[in-house]
Amino acid sequence: MYNSTRSVNVKATAKNAIRKGLADDGGLFVLPNLGEGENLESAAAEGATDTQCCDVLIKLEPQDYLGKSYNEVVKTVFSKLLDDFSSEEINDCIKNAYTGTFENDEVAPVKKVGNMFVLELFHGPTSAFKDVALTMLPQLMSKSLAVSGKKALILTATSGDTGKAAMNGFADVENTAICVYYPHGGVSAVQHMQMATQKGANVDVFAVEGNFDDAQRGVKELFMDEELNAYAAEKGVELSSANSINIGRLMPQIIYYFSSYAQLVKDGQIGDGDKIIFSVPTGNFGDVLAGYYAYLMGLPVEKFIVASNKNDVLDEFIKTGTYDANREFYKTNSPSMDILVSSNLERLLYYASGKNTEKVAGWMQELKENGKYTIDDATKGEISKLFLSGSASEEKTLSTIHEVYQETDYVLDTHSAISYAIAKEYADAGKTVVSLSTASPYKFPQAVMSALGEDITDEWEALEKLKVANSDPCPAALANLKNAEVLHDAVIEKQQMRDTVIAAIDKLAG
Numbered sequence: 001m002y003n004s005t006r007s008v009n010v011k012a013t014a015k016n017a018i019r020k021g022l023a024d025d026g027g028l029f030v031l032p033n034l035g036e037g038e039n040l041e042s043a044a045a046e047g048a049t050d051t052q053c054c055d056v057l058i059k060l061e062p063q064d065y066l067g068k069s070y071n072e073v074v075k076t077v078f079s080k081l082l083d084d085f086s087s088e089e090i091n092d093c094i095k096n097a098y099t100g101t102f103e104n105d106e107v108a109p110v111k112k113v114g115n116m117f118v119l120e121l122f123h124g125p126t127s128a129f130k131d132v133a134l135t136m137l138p139q140l141m142s143k144s145l146a147v148s149g150k151k152a153l154i155l156t157a158t159s160g161d162t163g164k165a166a167m168n169g170f171a172d173v174e175n176t177a178i179c180v181y182y183p184h185g186g187v188s189a190v191q192h193m194q195m196a197t198q199k200g201a202n203v204d205v206f207a208v209e210g211n212f213d214d215a216q217r218g219v220k221e222l223f224m225d226e227e228l229n230a231y232a233a234e235k236g237v238e239l240s241s242a243n244s245i246n247i248g249r250l251m252p253q254i255i256y257y258f259s260s261y262a263q264l265v266k267d268g269q270i271g272d273g274d275k276i277i278f279s280v281p282t283g284n285f286g287d288v289l290a291g292y293y294a295y296l297m298g299l300p301v302e303k304f305i306v307a308s309n310k311n312d313v314l315d316e317f318i319k320t321g322t323y324d325a326n327r328e329f330y331k332t333n334s335p336s337m338d339i340l341v342s343s344n345l346e347r348l349l350y351y352a353s354g355k356n357t358e359k360v361a362g363w364m365q366e367l368k369e370n371g372k373y374t375i376d377d378a379t380k381g382e383i384s385k386l387f388l389s390g391s392a393s394e395e396k397t398l399s400t401i402h403e404v405y406q407e408t409d410y411v412l413d414t415h416s417a418i419s420y421a422i423a424k425e426y427a428d429a430g431k432t433v434v435s436l437s438t439a440s441p442y443k444f445p446q447a448v449m450s451a452l453g454e455d456i457t458d459e460w461e462a463l464e465k466l467k468v469a470n471s472d473p474c475p476a477a478l479a480n481l482k483n484a485e486v487l488h489d490a491v492i493e494k495q496q497m498r499d500t501v502i503a504a505i506d507k508l509a510g
């Protein structure tokens with residue numbers, strides 16, 4: 001049974017947690033039976049009352065992931081974490097999510113680049129790491145809805161990457177539909193065409209006049225619109241989100257930490273049980289948190305490196321214990337990491353504080369009121385044992401892409417370059433470092449080509465040039481994108497968003 005990070009009394013089954021996304025008290029759903037050792041001792045020291053929470057600790061043994069296929073590890077991890085899913089349901093989800101969607105069955109291959117290992121998470125249908133989770137979440141949600149007899153309409157505001165991955169994942173998934181809203185003129189040409197060409201009878205996408213914040217605020221207002229929610233409920237439809245706080249997005253990301261470790265053991269790069277470092281380009285703290293879950297489940301990890309761009313709120317938090325969102329927001333060349341409030345950090349606070357829901361609730365209240373909070377020394381100490389951090393400027397991002405290309409012929413994208421840049425000193429010191437690579441360089445061709453020394457104003461031209469420079473081939477979906485058929489071209493005002501939702505509810509209800 002899951003409970004909220006803010007109260008042990010707010011509980012949900014895995015299926016309900018997936019359907020709801022957020023807990024009723026505003027907290028995030030977590031599993032109390034993860035994380036032994038200091039966590040449990042400090043929980044006891046804090047006088048945690050919910051003793052039964054810690055009865056059955058969820059652990060994987062090395063034989064659960066060493067020498068196993070990617071999907072076998074998914075099956076093992078899901079059957080432990082999603083306990084109200086039957087094994088047939090899990091098999092179904094795996095088949096629908098990962099058959100023929102990724103370039104190879106490994107899903108996430110590891111490559112040696114210089115003295116580092118790069119974990120490529122971008123071989124899915126939209127060429128970004130969000131595919132790993134957003135191909136699976138719709139399957140998990142569909143099974144979760146089947147119990148309730150309800151249908152779900154997913155509403156998502158996007159600055160580019162998430163929208164396409166979510167549309168692709170939900171396309172033609174039973175009992176669901178999705179409406180995506182992006183700022184008109186505010187996404188790249190590649191991102192625009194990726195969304196505008198998405199097939200599926202249950203997907204819709206709209207360019208909204210204004211910037212990303214306008215689109216995001218618009219979606220928030222729709223979720224809070226009581227009349228609209230009542231209208232949907234009458235028709236058996238729930239409004240839902242594909243946000244990365246959903247446990248259905250978190251769980252699929254745990255797998256590649258295990259599978260990459262297993263791959264290094266298989267290749268003789270490390271011995272079974274050796275501790276390694278993972279470096280993770282971080283925005284909403286979802287990806288690195290999934291690594292932490294793998295660690296709690298027994299994966300031998302020495303450190304996680306939280307890698308930020310110029311928006312370095314997390315780097316500062318890991319170093320000082322103070323989270324301060326009162327700062328300037330920068331738009332950078334790694335846009336998927338441009339974020340000031342990293343929602344999933346709340347889950348780390350829960351475990352690192354010894355599962356102290358009262359403390360977590362207090363910090364989140366402070367964040368809401370003052371945009372800022374400071375954790376206590378014990379929690380800070382727990383986090384410091386395992387987490388390192390750093391941030392890289394836009395210039396450093398580009399120079400890293402340049403240097404890695406010069407030295408190894410490998411082309412990193414801007415997000416992956418940040419992780420690589422910050423992890424480099426540890427690899428140079430002889431550590432085994434896996435640097436997570438979250439997007440194909442072909443998704444950000446202008447920035448990447450400028451790093452390689454050519455400033456090109458037309459994105460499609462930059463893509464063509466990158467095809468020549470990069471020995472790794474361009475994914476077919478991106479290579480053919482410029483001339484693909486446009487299926488969605490609606491441009492709307494923010495006030496019209498509500499009408500698009502009503503139309504989508506009517507269509508989904510049938």
Ligand SMILES: *Cc1c(COP(=O)(O)O)cnc(C)c1O
Nearest residue numbers: 282283284285286287336438439
């Ligand atoms: C979303 C995203 C990230 C950040 O991941 P979080 O889970 O939000 O920390 C990094 N890189 C790319 C390319 C992304 O799309």
